[in-house]
Amino acid sequence: DAGVTQSPTHLIKTRGQQVTLRCSPKSGHDTVSWYQQALGQGPQFIFQYYEEEERQRGNFPDRFSGHQFPNYSSELNVNALLLGDSALYLCASSLGGWVYEQYFGPGTRLTVT
Amino acid sequence: AQKVTQAQTEISVVEKEDVTLDCVYETRDTTYYLFWYKQPPSGELVFLIRRNSFDEQNEISGRYSWNFQKSTSSFNFTITASQVVDSAVYFCALSEAGIQGAQKLVFGQGTRLTINP
Numbered sequence: 001d002a003g004v005t006q007s008p009t010h011l012i013k014t015r016g017q018q019v020t021l022r023c024s025p026k027s028g029h030d031t032v033s034w035y036q037q038a039l040g041q042g043p044q045f046i047f048q049y050y051e052e053e054e055r056q057r058g059n060f061p062d063r064f065s066g067h068q069f070p071n072y073s074s075e076l077n078v079n080a081l082l083l084g085d086s087a088l089y090l091c092a093s094s095l096g097g098w099v100y101e102q103y104f105g106p107g108t109r110l111t112v113t
Numbered sequence: 114a115q116k117v118t119q120a121q122t123e124i125s126v127v128e129k130e131d132v133t134l135d136c137v138y139e140t141r142d143t144t145y146y147l148f149w150y151k152q153p154p155s156g157e158l159v160f161l162i163r164r165n166s167f168d169e170q171n172e173i174s175g176r177y178s179w180n181f182q183k184s185t186s187s188f189n190f191t192i193t194a195s196q197v198v199d200s201a202v203y204f205c206a207l208s209e210a211g212i213q214g215a216q217k218l219v220f221g222q223g224t225r226l227t228i229n230p
Contacts, residue, residue: 033216042117042204042220043158056215088156094216099146099165102218104158 004105025093032074119221136205148206
């Protein structure tokens with residue numbers, strides 16, 4: 001049973017560029033959430049997707065956008081990258097209801113120079 | 114507003130010692146869920162436990178145990194007879210029912226646990 005997978009593992013971008021991160025949920029899961037984890041901090045909620053719609057969003061600017069596909073996989077896009085966007089980006093999948101635990105992928109380490 | 118506080122930034126103990134990680138939370142909801150996750154050096158968050166706000170029964174799983182006390186808004190995690198493999202960063206998290214049933218996890222800052230041989 002495959003867990004949550006994310007690609008790429010590492011990424012280096014320049015300020016002002018755009019980046020797309022990808023996530024495939026655990027088998028049987030239909031909900032995908034994205035989190036940003038700065039070094040030494042706890043993960044911060046970016047948004048959650050369910051049935052191809054953004055269901056809830058955290059305190060992140062519009063430069064952060066996402067998409068969920070019919071097969072439940074998801075993408076996180078960040079435009080106009082800033083140095084402060086350097087972080088570990090974690091994808092988590094779960095069943096649709098809010099009572100279920102979220103299972104996390106290994107993350108994508110984004111470095112903005 | 115939701116908030117989770119893990120006051121212990123780092124803990125270092127010798128193998129086989131017992132260790133307790135503290136977690137204090139704030140919420141205005143009466144229905145919520147609490148979680149503990151482990152983050153080893155590889156970076157992937159590993160789910161350990163989920164507890165709902167109506168179930169204050171303590172739970173034990175092998176060397177791990179959790180103590181949930183609503184009266185003090187705490188959800189502490191104890192590792193008995195610690196092992197080197199327990200070394201990791203541990204996060205406590207809180208979840209309330211969000212918009213359209215969405216689940217937003219609010220994490221604490223984490224506690225870095227080092228078990229020395």
